[in-house]
Amino acid sequence: MARGYDDDRVVVIERDESGNGIGMLLLGLAIGAGAALLFAPASGQETRERLSREARRAGRRVREITDDLGERVADSVERGRSAVDDRVARARSAVQTRVDAVNEAVDAGREAAAQARADLEQAVADTKRAYSDGRRAYSDRVRRHADDVAPQTDQSADGTAAEG
Secondary structure, eight states, X not given: OOOOOOGGGOOOOOOOGGGHHHHHHHHHHXXXXXXXXXXXXXXXXXXXXXXXXXXXXXXXXXXXXXXXXXXXXXXXXXXXXXXXXXXXXXXXXXXXXXXXXXHHHHHHHHHHHHHHHHHHHHHHHHHHHHHHHHHHHHHHHHHXXXXXXXXXXXXXXXXXXXXX
């Protein structure tokens, strides 16, 4: 089953194939040393001195190559680390952007809820006031109507009806 990978989620560190150079160098040195011994027209002492010189030279060359290889490996590791750090920083930035957006949405929701509550409380107060005004108006109308219908009698200061 084939999987599709998102390139943004995969970190690839390429392998530098120059590591084979050391093996080939050592093989070449060994073959060269063997050939030099077989075809050497010089005496044993001269051959030993030459081999010693060549061995020192080969040792210096091997140290140079290993130093160079070490630098290349360190550079590759640093590039890989830098790439990972860059991706982590971008991911953190994206997460922080989303967190900020969510926080803004929550704040906006709270403000909208507070405004809706204030509007609802105002509507309830207006409704109560209108209801109270309506009851007062109704009571006043009923009282006026009752006063219009009731017989007209004069009342004295002591509360007794005056005869007329």
